Amino acid sequence: MSRKLRGSVWLSISYVLLAVIGVFSVYPALWVVMSSFRTGNSLFSETLIPTAFTLEHYANLFSKYDFARWYTNTLKIALTTTVIGTVLTLLPGYAFSIFRFTGRKTMMSTLMVLGLFPGFMSMIAVFILLNLLNLLNTHLAVILVYAAGAPLFFLFAKSYFDTIPKSLVEAARMDGAGHLSIFFRIVMPLSTPLIVYTALSIFAGSFTDFLFAKLVLRTPETKTLAVGLFDMISSRQATDFTSFAAGCVLIAVPITFLFILLQRLLTEGLTAGAEKG
């Protein structure tokens, strides 16, 4: 009896804890969503739920700021980067997992070590390089740099491909399938979680990166969402916080939605990487 009682007490405590963590997780997001509907433009508010609702700030984004253009720019960059970057991540992952060749380990460890370095540690150099190539202030530059960095994160892909039974690939080879048809017909269909995970992280990364974009994209026409939004509150001493909040909602909603939608695949992708480390 006492054990059972203890069990149910613990269960109630667990639920309380879960609820507290839930509030803790959701609160900042909720606060921003609420702020975006609040009248006025200051941070300060007596209550979490606004006393008067307004959509003015959302309208402002499109009239006062060039939000629509930022959005198209960002989508263009992020989608292109995702396609190129995913291919560039899957290829080395596949090569390192399936084939044994000279220089394989050296290349793998080099890539892994390089992957640890924050990309912008050498940002001045990349900047000068882009200048030499006459690519400053172009979207192509941003896409190139994002996509070129993607192969450094091949390890997830490699670990995932490692879990695909070798016998499958060998059997196909016996049947005379070429490298490409093995890759597209056998390996790819078995790797949906990996592909989704890779594409999603590259997409989210390039969709929300602001540091490099800010450095390279200098004119208002080329701005991305992250740069635009960042400038909105950093340059004006946070005078227009509520419009910023509305912008945040419009950026975060699609990304958050994607993540939640693909949660299961994400967990699979993450754990496949974790188990193999």
Place this chain on the structure above:
Amino acid sequence: MQELIAKQSKSGAGKPYSTIATILSVLAMGLGQLYNRQFMKGIILLAVHAITLYTVIFKLPHAVWGLTTLGETQTQLKKVGRLYQQVMGDHSVFLMIEGLVTIFAVIILLWIYVLSIKDSYRTGKLREQGGVPNTFRQTVSFVLSYRFPYLILALPLAGVFFFTIMPIVFMILIAFTDYTSKNMPPAHLLNWAGFDAFRDIFQMKGWNTTFYKVTLWTFLWAILATLTGYFGGFGVALLVQQKRIRFKSFWRTLFILPYAIPMFVSMLILQNMFNGQFGPVNQYLELLGFNRIPWLSDPTWAKVTLVIANFWVSFPVSMLMIIGIMSTIPKDMYEAADIDGASSFQKTRLITFPSVMYSMAPLLIMSFVGNMNNFNVIFLLTNGNPVNSDLQFAGDTDILITWLFKLSMEYGQYSYSSVIGIIIFIILSVFAIWNVRRTKAFKEDTSS
């Protein structure tokens, strides 16, 4: 058939194909292949030879000159007619990058040269033994089927080379120059300054205290950030995965939210939430009768805020991963423990914890390394502030990587920032190499 082979080998014997082919290849790439009757290959290699000659004769001297002197003519005003005009001098940085690219290209070309000599020697040997050299089509299909991994690696590696390796090499070179915003190309020429910047950072008063303080905080930060994120995630995972908890996926989805919100958005939001004057956090504290806390303006509180904020964004990932690992632990272990009358605490301590730790240990190291360079959280939340006048170009919460950023992007102290870059590079490499060596992905290979 056998006679034919015997005949061939007889006609081939005696003739030192391999020697002649090797000598010809040393003279010029492709000649050996032409001699071996591999015409297509020979022609291609001859073209490569021409490119090599051109590069070595016309580009290499300029590259070496550029790299050693970093330019000789200063940009200056010259009198042209009656007006003074600016005449562009040498651009040290361009010279450096062009020099690097040229030298890399030459190394690659020389490598091809060596390979072509080896190839003609091998083909020659094959002919001596009576074999027939591959036709061009055979060569191509050989490359396609047996060199396939190299083919698919070429593009990704080229990208990494240009946008990662080259810039890092360039950054290392910058550390040995006198590059600052006051002494910046094209207006000025750079000079090689040797180890001056290193000496300043380690020995010059002000610089060295800043360096030690920032490094200490970097390590402290990385440890705190990693442990809180990991154990927080672990705790939440245990809580959610309890047998009797209902709506597991609902709770998980709720907790993933901080991870799903883009980093720069959530950090800017938190920055506002922790705002000392208007932020809701302080408002609530006041409502509850507490004093306001100077979250972002007091050095110690700013550090606490950073750890809290980082915890908020990082616990969901470790929760997800740990849940994944927990689901792979065999159920019968728990059943056996139940039969033995183990309490749930004992089960957690003796089964769950060791299993999860075993899988997560390498990832913990990686996340420690990641946190050492967790630029986003610090840059977006505190930007290294509060300002500390005792430190050189750094605030109280700056870690090495944000200090590097400030030094180069805000204060134009390029050579100092490159030195910091090299130091980060060294610290990271130690962890990275250690980690790579003990990763399962590598261990697996050694056994196979």
